[in-house]
Amino acid sequence: MSQRLTAVLRRSCLAAVPLLLASSLAAAPPATVDEALESAGRNRAELEAVLDHYLAEGDEQKIAAAEFLIANMGEHGFKLTVLQDAGGIEVSFNARNHRNLKEAQAVLDALEDEYGTVEFGSKNFDRDLETISAGYLIENIDLAFDAWRTKPWAEDVSFENFCEYILPYRGSNEPLGWWRRPNLDRFADLTDELEDPTDPLAAGRKISKDVSGLVKFRELYYLHPTDQSYEEMIDRGAGRCEDISNMMGYSMRANAVMSATDYTPWWANRDNNHAWEVILDASGHGSAKLSHRAAKVYRKTYSIQRDSLGFIKTEEEDVPRWLGGTNFRDVTSQYMETSNVSVPITEPIPEDHRFAYVCVFNGGEWRAIHWGRIEDDRAEFTRMGRRIVYLPAFYVDGELVPAAPPFLLGADGEARPQVPLSESTFRLELTPKGDGKAEPPQVTTHPVVRVAPGGTYHLFVWADGGWVSRGRRRVMAKPVAFNKVPEGVLLWLVNVDGKRMERPFTIEDGKRRSW
Numbered sequence: 275m276s277q278r279l280t281a282v283l284r285r286s287c288l289a290a291v292p293l294l295l296a297s298s299l300a301a302a303p304p305a306t307v308d309e310a311l312e313s314a315g316r317n318r319a320e321l322e323a324v325l326d327h328y329l330a331e332g333d334e335q336k337i338a339a340a341e342f343l344i345a346n347m348g349e350h351g352f353k354l355t356v357l358q359d360a361g362g363i364e365v366s367f368n369a370r371n372h373r374n375l376k377e378a379q380a381v382l383d384a385l386e387d388e389y390g391t392v393e394f395g396s397k398n399f400d401r402d403l404e405t406i407s408a409g410y411l412i413e414n415i416d417l418a419f420d421a422w423r424t425k426p427w428a429e430d431v432s433f434e435n436f437c438e439y440i441l442p443y444r445g446s447n448e449p450l451g452w453w454r455r456p457n458l459d460r461f462a463d464l465t466d467e468l469e470d471p472t473d474p475l476a477a478g479r480k481i482s483k484d485v486s487g488l489v490k491f492r493e494l495y496y497l498h499p500t501d502q503s504y505e506e507m508i509d510r511g512a513g514r515c516e517d518i519s520n521m522m523g524y525s526m527r528a529n530a531v532m533s534a535t536d537y538t539p540w541w542a543n544r545d546n547n548h549a550w551e552v553i554l555d556a557s558g559h560g561s562a563k564l565s566h567r568a569a570k571v572y573r574k575t576y577s578i579q580r581d582s583l584g585f586i587k588t589e590e591e592d593v594p595r596w597l598g599g600t601n602f603r604d605v606t607s608q609y610m611e612t613s614n615v616s617v618p619i620t621e622p623i624p625e626d627h628r629f630a631y632v633c634v635f636n637g638g639e640w641r642a643i644h645w646g647r648i649e650d651d652r653a654e655f656t657r658m659g660r661r662i663v664y665l666p667a668f669y670v671d672g673e674l675v676p677a678a679p680p681f682l683l684g685a686d687g688e689a690r691p692q693v694p695l696s697e698s699t700f701r702l703e704l705t706p707k708g709d710g711k712a713e714p715p716q717v718t719t720h721p722v723v724r725v726a727p728g729g730t731y732h733l734f735v736w737a738d739g740g741w742v743s744r745g746r747r748r749v750m751a752k753p754v755a756f757n758k759v760p761e762g763v764l765l766w767l768v769n770v771d772g773k774r775m776e777r778p779f780t781i782e783d784g785k786r787r788s789w
Contacts, residue, residue: 538568617655
């Protein structure tokens, strides 16, 4: 349904983030350039013109930079997303023709009444290898080098980091735009404005402050999943978080400030996900304050990461969609303390499965956040965020299937499986919340969970590889209880009359602790 579709899009601000493909400078031999040229079809002449241009100039760094971009161009390109009916036929709809999300949603609802189920899907994908012009690529390379070689804050930026974080000509799947020259002109006096012009972080902060208001976040753009070009954003001044991140990246790269788009595919202690732009230091490291708890933080790269699952897996191996990408790297340890966790696989391993996945609970379901190799009936998951509950899983026929019980990774880095403690059980009491006034403390011998009165609450416990119902209770003016709840397991209490996705929880020292 369209209301559900809007909810999904709200949770998928970075839907396109992990799906681009690319390769590292050190791992891009000339043969890779040849393969890229071979794949370019009729556009091969444009790419060869770029290489010939820099060979004639004789600038070895620019030659290498052109080879880096072409060799790693892979599946970078513009993706046009449109509304489609159940048969994949395009349905005319443009959210930007409406004043706000409510108005656009009403039109979307009407279209669904007319056409049945409608969904956003890709109409076409224009690969850069087949469409990019020599003139566009040459201007981007030249202006990137001009900034890198002249800006005082870029003196310590290595050529490899320059290629990864300054040179790339696009941010995500947006239409290509001419953004370098206007952003260079915008900050032409930046060197004179800085107390220490050799400080890349100071330069980045100055740029960020100036650019932050150019594109305002508007909920309407949840229903415009196509990434916008630079010119579109300047014209409209509004977009999704992906657009805002791209705009910030344009300004940074144009002025030789290393920045990157970092993201968490799924928050670990709440619903939704997030992407943001981060300023990097001269070594290519950087982080930002997180608004919620993250199990993993990934960084988009232009280059293919050869240790990624998308690069390692065979064509026959089916993996969760976003983990099949190759142009992102794990930077979780730049944000927080992490642990490597070796988990025993307790369920039968499906035939020919080399990988297991670790999931966080988000949006009422388990979602894959990372992967690990299966060896000797165990799977190791590297650099995992702490104070989070995880579920190991297999990926079978497009579905995540539990591979072992959930485990809690504590602040001390120790993994504690959430399994029943012998035959011990307890009584879980649901008590209606008051009217906001201070309530006298209750003395009980069992855990008490305060809930909003008037709701019907469904209790689930994790057992036998899934959520098992322990019944429902209607809470009015008096407490109600669930009896014989097993100790040591993960619990989930859902208000069936509400819209909020409740968090799973454990009982520790007689108190509820949500995860």
